[in-house]
Amino acid sequence: MIELTDTNSSEIAAEFVRARRRAGSPAMGMVMTLVIVVDEDLAEDAMAAARRASAEHPARVLGVILGDGRGKGVVNAQVGTGNGWTGETALIRLKGEVVKHCDSVVLPLLLPDSPVACWWPADPPDDPAADPLGALAQRRITDVASASRNRTRALHQQCAAYSKGNTDLAWTRLTPWRALLAAALDQHPLKVTSASITSERVSPSADLLAAWLTERLKVDVSRSSSDGPGITEVVMETKQGPIRIARPDGRLAVFSTPDRPDRPIALKRRALPELLAEELRRLDEDDIYAATARRLAKTAAVS
Amino acid sequence: MTQPNPLRDPQDRRLPRIAGPSGMVLFGVTGDLSRKKIMPAIYDLANRGLLPPGFSLVGFARRDWADQDFAQIVHDAVKEHSRTEFREEVWKQLAEGFRFVPGNFDDDLAFDQLRRTIEELDQVRGTGGNYAFYLAIPPGFFGDVVGQLKEHGLARPAEGSWRRVVVEKPFGHDLQSARELNRILDGVFSPSSVFRIDHYLGKETVQNILAMRFANEMFEPIWNSNYVDHVQITMAEDIGIGGRAGYYDGIGAARDVIQNHLLQLMSLVAMEEPTSFDAESLRIEKQKVLSSVVLSRRLDLTTARGQYAAGWAGGEKVIGYLEEEGIKRTSATETFAAVTLNVDTRRWAGVPFYLRTGKRLGRRVTEVAVVFKRAPHLPFSATSTEELTQNTLVIRVQPDEGMTIRFGSKVPGTAMEIRDVNMDFMYGGSFTEASPEAYERLILDVLLGDPPLFPRHEEVELSWMILDPILEHWAKKGKPEAYPSGTWGPESATKMLAREGRVWRRP
Numbered sequence: 001m002i003e004l005t006d007t008n009s010s011e012i013a014a015e016f017v018r019a020r021r022r023a024g025s026p027a028m029g030m031v032m033t034l035v036i037v038v039d040e041d042l043a044e045d046a047m048a049a050a051r052r053a054s055a056e057h058p059a060r061v062l063g064v065i066l067g068d069g070r071g072k073g074v075v076n077a078q079v080g081t082g083n084g085w086t087g088e089t090a091l092i093r094l095k096g097e098v099v100k101h102c103d104s105v106v107l108p109l110l111l112p113d114s115p116v117a118c119w120w121p122a123d124p125p126d127d128p129a130a131d132p133l134g135a136l137a138q139r140r141i142t143d144v145a146s147a148s149r150n151r152t153r154a155l156h157q158q159c160a161a162y163s164k165g166n167t168d169l170a171w172t173r174l175t176p177w178r179a180l181l182a183a184a185l186d187q188h189p190l191k192v193t194s195a196s197i198t199s200e201r202v203s204p205s206a207d208l209l210a211a212w213l214t215e216r217l218k219v220d221v222s223r224s225s226s227d228g229p230g231i232t233e234v235v236m237e238t239k240q241g242p243i244r245i246a247r248p249d250g251r252l253a254v255f256s257t258p259d260r261p262d263r264p265i266a267l268k269r270r271a272l273p274e275l276l277a278e279e280l281r282r283l284d285e286d287d288i289y290a291a292t293a294r295r296l297a298k299t300a301a302v303s
Numbered sequence: 304m305t306q307p308n309p310l311r312d313p314q315d316r317r318l319p320r321i322a323g324p325s326g327m328v329l330f331g332v333t334g335d336l337s338r339k340k341i342m343p344a345i346y347d348l349a350n351r352g353l354l355p356p357g358f359s360l361v362g363f364a365r366r367d368w369a370d371q372d373f374a375q376i377v378h379d380a381v382k383e384h385s386r387t388e389f390r391e392e393v394w395k396q397l398a399e400g401f402r403f404v405p406g407n408f409d410d411d412l413a414f415d416q417l418r419r420t421i422e423e424l425d426q427v428r429g430t431g432g433n434y435a436f437y438l439a440i441p442p443g444f445f446g447d448v449v450g451q452l453k454e455h456g457l458a459r460p461a462e463g464s465w466r467r468v469v470v471e472k473p474f475g476h477d478l479q480s481a482r483e484l485n486r487i488l489d490g491v492f493s494p495s496s497v498f499r500i501d502h503y504l505g506k507e508t509v510q511n512i513l514a515m516r517f518a519n520e521m522f523e524p525i526w527n528s529n530y531v532d533h534v535q536i537t538m539a540e541d542i543g544i545g546g547r548a549g550y551y552d553g554i555g556a557a558r559d560v561i562q563n564h565l566l567q568l569m570s571l572v573a574m575e576e577p578t579s580f581d582a583e584s585l586r587i588e589k590q591k592v593l594s595s596v597v598l599s600r601r602l603d604l605t606t607a608r609g610q611y612a613a614g615w616a617g618g619e620k621v622i623g624y625l626e627e628e629g630i631k632r633t634s635a636t637e638t639f640a641a642v643t644l645n646v647d648t649r650r651w652a653g654v655p656f657y658l659r660t661g662k663r664l665g666r667r668v669t670e671v672a673v674v675f676k677r678a679p680h681l682p683f684s685a686t687s688t689e690e691l692t693q694n695t696l697v698i699r700v701q702p703d704e705g706m707t708i709r710f711g712s713k714v715p716g717t718a719m720e721i722r723d724v725n726m727d728f729m730y731g732g733s734f735t736e737a738s739p740e741a742y743e744r745l746i747l748d749v750l751l752g753d754p755p756l757f758p759r760h761e762e763v764e765l766s767w768m769i770l771d772p773i774l775e776h777w778a779k780k781g782k783p784e785a786y787p788s789g790t791w792g793p794e795s796a797t798k799m800l801a802r803e804g805r806v807w808r809r810p
Binding site: 029172175176178179180181182183185186187189192216217218251252255257260261263264265266267268278282286287288 | 308309310311312314315316317318319321323324349350352355356357390392393395396399426427428429431728729
């Protein structure tokens with residue numbers, strides 16, 4: 001890692017080139033730029049998650065720490081390649097006036113022509129697409145489950161502000177559940193008459209799952225709470241009996257369907273790098289999330 | 304007609320394809336293939352959440368084992384060879400579905416027990432009568448096993464379920480035996496229920512050949528005899544035959560590798576654009592390539608074969624083929640084979656395809672090199688382009704998966720001096736972490752009943768029609784030429800290209 005103090009974008013870019021030369025100009029094959037907007041105390045964890053995800057999606061990773069916006073603008077950066085990274089990385093600290101113009105620092109550092117993803121590991125802006133950094137990105141990844149307060153409101157806010165390219169890790173966390181529920185209906189092509197979800201009291205993922213089931217199945221979805229972790233049970237009622245997936249421990253689920261024996265199935269809660277890697281796999285609009293977010297925003301507005 | 308699943312939507316591309324309720328019966332539990340590839344792949348699939356709840360695995364072998372002993376074998380194989388991390392809950396999900404049936408392939412009682420085991424699993428695990436029979440055994444036993452499956456009513460699916468059979472190479476040792484083998488399978492299973500595994504076709508880099516050719520605009524216009532001089536397809540191994548003397552002797556390099564892997568690779572490189580990517584359209588195009596292959600009339604000048612002799616390979620002293628345990632001192636089996644094939648189509652007329660494979664060669668590598676013609680006119684002095692050779696596009700299949708483009712570039716300095724440079728695309732860098740082992744992909748495709756990546760018997764037979772005349776020619780010519788271990792093959796292979804004014808790439 002090379003430290004650059006009181007620097008600017010062109011010096012950071014020049015350091016990228018020098019670092020690559022020093023490494024013997026390896027073929028990098030970077031496919032995108034990932035911008036992480038993060039606080040000082042979360043920066044290390046977020047960069048570590050990005051490093052793991054970069055094994056699947058080699059990227060130029062730009063960590064941006066927005067400091068106090070008062071006073072003269074200062075840009076400091078740590079730049080590096082290698083060391084467990086399959087791409088290039090810079091952690092950029094902004095202070096003073098430049099904080100308001102952070103996009104001017106990031107814009108010259110984007111990889112030519114390649115897609116840009118922007119990730120807020122904790123508190124996202126109210127409207128990510130209108131955020132100066134979010135506006136540079138095709139993919140804007142938020143995580144309302146790690147919002148510091150009122151996660152339900154944060155989710156409703158994100159759903160209301162949905163625009164093309166937005167996505168939330170609370171939705172990503174649902175993929176294995178959704179895959180299993182869809183597979184259950186592949187095996188039992190039955191009409192679902194109602195559904196219920198049991199989860200932790202506050203669970204943005206459960207809210208999204210309820211909205212998705214309502215949207216797809218056109219039935220009422222009732223909710224009840226448990227001690228978690230996360231979602232602990234989903235039941236789809238049919239005329240032949242319930243299709244039930246219960247996961248009390250966050251790891252191993254029991255899959256019960258009408259006329260079939262109960263079967264255990266691994267349904268592990270996934271860690272951040274895996275979620276991020278899934279999110280970066282496709283960078284076009286997620287239509288299903290769009291529909292789900294719209295549905296949730298509508299019900300939230302009514303209640 | 305059932306209603307479509309409301310939870311599925313083609314737009315919802317996050318949802319993986321999970322196989323429906325099913326199980327697998329594995330014949331040949333103790334073999335390398337089972338332990339190193341099939342069992343780890345099954346675990347990895349489960350770990351990625353792609354196997355159905357209740358998936359069951361039945362082992363069948365001549366061992367006095369109980370279910371737990373079989374589970375232990377799988378456990379060890381998974382621990383040692385699986386690609387993804389070992390997780391107790393995934394193992395628990397899988398292990399509940401392990402069963403073992405001891406017996407010989409001609410043992411009626413054992414097959415009765417197998418049927419009962421399957422029926423029991425349908426009850427307890429909900430496998431729904433859907434079973435794939437994986438024959439990881441020498442082809443000599445296929446007849447016995449398939450016959451038994453038929454006799455005990457295991458091959459015929461009940462209404463609404465399926466039975467499939469999975470076989471590995473070799474698919475015969477010549478046209479006649481391939482037909483015989485096919486007759487055995489065909490009499491019991493319908494053609495669409497027979498899955499022939501050519502694990503090369505499950506590799507990401509091989510599937511990428513189609514993506515590269517047909518998703519891009521910049522390669523296809525030059526992919527023909529106007530621009531391509533010739534194509535070299537190489538599959539080299541640095542190891543000898545190891546403990547496989549019994550399998551290898553009498554088979555040889557051409558039957559072992561060219562007939563399946565290399566001809567399949569060649570047909571993907573040479574084929575016309577399929578109308579779609581379903582199994583049928585791909586098969587039609589591959590078949591067209593294979594049926595337009597023509598051999599030269601002088602097989603003595605356009606083919607080469609060799610047998611490794613003792614030597615030094617990679618810093619180790621190694622013995623020759625004839626000194627290997629279990630090999631007759633007079634064996635005429637080739638361990639190196641090179642052939643020249645012409646594809647008589649408008650696209651490829653006059654462009655030879657050189658296929659070579661061998662054991663104990665310089666290093667382990669599989670690649671396809673498309674070598675382009677020289678520029679028709681070079682506006683530089685002869686001295687400045689002295690080091691410039693032909694532009695080449697190399698598809699690196701393994702290891703170090705990716706693509707290399709070789710072209711001329713000016714050497715920095717005041718003089719105009721042009722030299723070859725390489726531009727590398729590393730598949731490893733960009734995507735491999737997520738890319739599944741070939742066997743995972745293929746086993747999942749078997750369970751889903753998705754056949755595009757499996758060669759059909761028509762392709763197998765066409766491949767033998769290409770190879771049979773060469774094998775007959777060699778059979779009349781005595782022993783293959785010896786080549787020292789650790790080199791790139793016999794002198795005759797070098798001469799084979801030199802005659803046409805070309806050289807083999809050093810891969």
